[in-house]
Amino acid sequence: xxxxxxxxTKRLIDGLFNGSSSAVARTSLxxxxxxxxxxxxxxxxxxxxxxxxxxxxxxxKHEGHTGDSSFRVGIAGPPGAGKSTFIETLGLSLxxxxxxVAVLAIDPSSSVTGGSILGDKTRMTYLxxxxxxxxxxxxxxxxxxxxxxHTNEIVLLCxxxxxxxxxxxxxxxxxxxxxxxxTVDTVMLLVxxxxxxxxxxSKKGIMEIADVVVVNKADGExxxxxxxxxxxxxxxxxxARRKEPEWKPTVKMCSAREGEGIDGVWDVLTEFRDTxxxxxxxxxxxxxQSSKWMWNQLNEELMSLAxxxxxxxxxxxxxxxxxxxxxxxxxxxxxxxLEDFLTHPRNK
Amino acid sequence: xxxxxxxxTKRLIDGLFNGSSSAVARTSLxxxxxxxxxxxxxxxxxxxxxxxxxxxxxxxKHEGHTGDSSFRVGIAGPPGAGKSTFIETLGLSLxxxxxxVAVLAIDPSSSVTGGSILGDKTRMTYLxxxxxxxxxxxxxxxxxxxxxxHTNEIVLLCxxxxxxxxxxxxxxxxxxxxxxxxTVDTVMLLVxxxxxxxxxxSKKGIMEIADVVVVNKADGExxxxxxxxxxxxxxxxxxARRKEPEWKPTVKMCSAREGEGIDGVWDVLTEFRDTxxxxxxxxxxxxxQSSKWMWNQLNEELMSLAxxxxxxxxxxxxxxxxxxxxxxxxxxxxxxxLEDFLTHPRNK
Numbered sequence: 001x002x003x004x005x006x007x008x009t010k011r012l013i014d015g016l017f018n019g020s021s022s023a024v025a026r027t028s029l030x031x032x033x034x035x036x037x038x039x040x041x042x043x044x045x046x047x048x049x050x051x052x053x054x055x056x057x058x059x060x061k062h063e064g065h066t067g068d069s070s071f072r073v074g075i076a077g078p079p080g081a082g083k084s085t086f087i088e089t090l091g092l093s094l095x096x097x098x099x100x101v102a103v104l105a106i107d108p109s110s111s112v113t114g115g116s117i118l119g120d121k122t123r124m125t126y127l128x129x130x131x132x133x134x135x136x137x138x139x140x141x142x143x144x145x146x147x148x149x150h151t152n153e154i155v156l157l158c159x160x161x162x163x164x165x166x167x168x169x170x171x172x173x174x175x176x177x178x179x180x181x182x183t184v185d186t187v188m189l190l191v192x193x194x195x196x197x198x199x200x201x202s203k204k205g206i207m208e209i210a211d212v213v214v215v216n217k218a219d220g221e222x223x224x225x226x227x228x229x230x231x232x233x234x235x236x237x238x239x240a241r242r243k244e245p246e247w248k249p250t251v252k253m254c255s256a257r258e259g260e261g262i263d264g265v266w267d268v269l270t271e272f273r274d275t276x277x278x279x280x281x282x283x284x285x286x287x288x289q290s291s292k293w294m295w296n297q298l299n300e301e302l303m304s305l306a307x308x309x310x311x312x313x314x315x316x317x318x319x320x321x322x323x324x325x326x327x328x329x330x331x332x333x334x335x336x337x338l339e340d341f342l343t344h345p346r347n348k
Numbered sequence: 349x350x351x352x353x354x355x356x357t358k359r360l361i362d363g364l365f366n367g368s369s370s371a372v373a374r375t376s377l378x379x380x381x382x383x384x385x386x387x388x389x390x391x392x393x394x395x396x397x398x399x400x401x402x403x404x405x406x407x408x409k410h411e412g413h414t415g416d417s418s419f420r421v422g423i424a425g426p427p428g429a430g431k432s433t434f435i436e437t438l439g440l441s442l443x444x445x446x447x448x449v450a451v452l453a454i455d456p457s458s459s460v461t462g463g464s465i466l467g468d469k470t471r472m473t474y475l476x477x478x479x480x481x482x483x484x485x486x487x488x489x490x491x492x493x494x495x496x497x498h499t500n501e502i503v504l505l506c507x508x509x510x511x512x513x514x515x516x517x518x519x520x521x522x523x524x525x526x527x528x529x530x531t532v533d534t535v536m537l538l539v540x541x542x543x544x545x546x547x548x549x550s551k552k553g554i555m556e557i558a559d560v561v562v563v564n565k566a567d568g569e570x571x572x573x574x575x576x577x578x579x580x581x582x583x584x585x586x587x588a589r590r591k592e593p594e595w596k597p598t599v600k601m602c603s604a605r606e607g608e609g610i611d612g613v614w615d616v617l618t619e620f621r622d623t624x625x626x627x628x629x630x631x632x633x634x635x636x637q638s639s640k641w642m643w644n645q646l647n648e649e650l651m652s653l654a655x656x657x658x659x660x661x662x663x664x665x666x667x668x669x670x671x672x673x674x675x676x677x678x679x680x681x682x683x684x685x686l687e688d689f690l691t692h693p694r695n696k
Contacts, residue, residue, distance in 0.1 A: 048677075048679060048680060048683075051677045051679065051680065052676075052677075052680055055674065055675050055676055055677060055680075056675075058673075058674060058675055059670070059673070059675035062673065062675070149678065149679065152677075152678060153677055153679065156674050156677065159674070283672060283673075286672055286673075286674070287668065287671065287672030290671040290672060290674070290678050290681075291664075291668070291671060291678075293678035293679075294664075294667075294671060294678040294681045294682045294685070295651075295655075295682075296678075297678055297679055297681075297682035298651075298654060298682040298685050298686055298689075299647070299650075299651050301682060301683070301686050302647075302650050302651070302654065302686065302689070303643075303646075303647050303650070305686075305690075306646060306650065307643075316639075316642075319642075320635065320639070322407070323635065323638040323639060323642060324631060324634055324635030324638060325406075325407070325410065325631075325634075326403065326406060326504050326507070326634070326638070327403050327404075327406055327407035327410070328400075328403055329396075329399045329400075329403060329500075329501055329504060330497065330500065330638050330639075330641035330642040330644075330645055331396060331399065331497065331501065331645055332396060332399065332400055332403075333638075333642045333645075334642045334643075334645035334646040334649060335396075335649070337642070337646050338646055338649050338650065338653075341646075341650070341693075342653075342693045342694055345689075345690045345693045346690055
């Protein structure tokens with residue numbers, strides 16, 4: 001890649017690092033995220049230059065330090081658990097303690113529809129207006145691999161901009177659990193009070209990756225139901241396979257609406273971080289995550305090059321009739337394509 | 349690949365094509381399948397030579413002919429639908445009509461456990477003892493990609509051995525639906541009589557890929573329940589998106605145990621084949637299937653080479669610390685690995 005950084009990209013970097021006001025920094029962050037998420041070739045080149053620069057700064061800043069001061073928390077849970085209210089309450093409490101908080105949402109399950117189901121402007125109004133918080137309006141969408149790649153890069157941008165706590169909300173169901181665990185330091189499962197039946201089945205996948213389970217809405221008429229639910233989860237977690245030998249998954253109750261129990265939840269999350277940091281496991285997890293996305297990215301780029309390669313394309317066309325009739329096996333055909341690619345790896 | 353065909357492989361080929369008795373041919377087929385499924389490097393080389401030879405013969409035999417005389421039928425359905433009994437009854441009826449029938453089973457859902465849940469010796473005893481049928485004892489297991497690759501190759505082996513009807517039974521749940529539709533010419537869903545509730549949810553995935561739905565066990569006390577179930581499926585299929593504009597998915601009833609309705613099911617399946625053949629869609633589907641597995645295989649081999657490449661491995665090791673600390677993005681790191689690979693594509 002021989003492209004050069006455009007003046008607009010330079011201005012984004014200036015804004016990220018030297019914003020004279022937090023409003024400038026926030027606008028630059030928002031625009032940087034848009035650039036990173038863009039699929040246009042020109043934007044992708046600029047995004048890479050921007051990220052390279054941002055990460056060099058990160059390296060210079062961290063020189064001589066060990067460990068990392070940021071904390072990435074994933075918050076998953078079924079619709080109706082009160083995730084937005086919880087994040088707003090937790091986020092405001094953290095800014096009061098002097099933290100800078102960024103909130104991202106990922107939704108890999110609805111890559112088809114586009115647009116935001118959450119409404120761009122109305123998400124977490126109080127928190128979004130707080131000068132020490134940045135709330136990304138729309139969830140990051142797309143394919144499983146794409147969402148994960150972008151989310152990881154957006155996390156790095158937020159950290160470059162000084163946000164030390166990153167809350168990643170998992171909006172979609174199903175596959176989002178895989179992504180969230182490959183993106184954050186710890187996964188919290190937020191659930192509403194419910195009958196014991198609902199613990200089974202659909203939540204099993206997320207249970208397996210949850211470090212902390214929080215029963216929300218433990219207020220008013222739902223308080224006793226919340227207690228039962230908490231006990232049910234405690235029993236379920238005792239039976240489940242442990243994710244980390246050093247950590248026993250914990251169940252907490254809170255009322256995000258009334259602001260009760262939020263500090264207790266945060267204490268457990270930081271306890272998890274400290275426990276894992278003591279055995280270098282946060283760093284280890286981040287290392288594995290980055291390594292995984294690096295290989296995924298290499299896989300995507302290699303296949304994209306192979307499919308664009310003229311020699312591979314010509315061979316694939318000439319093999320097509322024999323392949324269709326079963327006169328050559330897909331395995332043999334693939335080996336011929338591989339040979340073409342290895343002989344002319346840089347052809348386009 | 350410079351390896352040469354071993355005498356044992358030559359004997360397998362002789363057995364497949366020139367077996368003086370069908371017992372010899374069947375033993376050769378069974379051993380060829382075992383070879384194709386093996387993961388040992390030496391076996392894989394011999395498997396490829398064997399397949400190449402078999403497919404050259406196929407090509408020579410088909411020279412001047414158009415179209416293909418084999419018919420590949422996928423049979424999916426929940427446990428308890430009576431798939432084994434149905435396949436045995438259908439298979440015996442087809443051999444009586446002069447067909448040679450091969451029965452394969454795939455089970456991608458349980459790659460971990462190994463071994464056969466079906467019991468190697470007891471599957472479809474009558475059909476397995478019929479000289480014009482070959483029943484593969486164990487289901488093919490492994491990863492999604494591996495199972496599909498192997499199943500496609502085993503289908504080609506069976507056809508080389510003279511089997512003109514290939515019945516592929518999908519044993520596992522979930523992902524097996526994807527594989528079966530990428531392996532056969534038509535997918536049949538076999539269901540037991542059941543309440544309307546059970547049509548919802550879990551069977552939706554398979555409903556979308558089914559060309560024919562068959563309600564089994566339409567005998568004795570279950571006969572009226574079977575009729576209700578058939579009507580429910582007809583309604584459900586009317587609401588579902590059509591897989592092919594030329595074909596309206598059909599619902600049939602049968603009793604595999606009493607041998608009733610089996611001919612009717614087969615008539616619908618051949619009607620599907622004839623309808624699709626009239627617009628060249630069977631050939632088109634086989635072509636797409638082979639092409640898909642060819643690219644999948646290329647992907648696997650490319651990544652396997654990249655991960656073994658010394659320059660890529662060295663670079664990945666030296667990038668690891670910066671990657672772990674977020675000083676370099678996975679995207680940039682992947683681009684460096686790509687560059688290493690493209691510069692030294694043949695290094696191991």
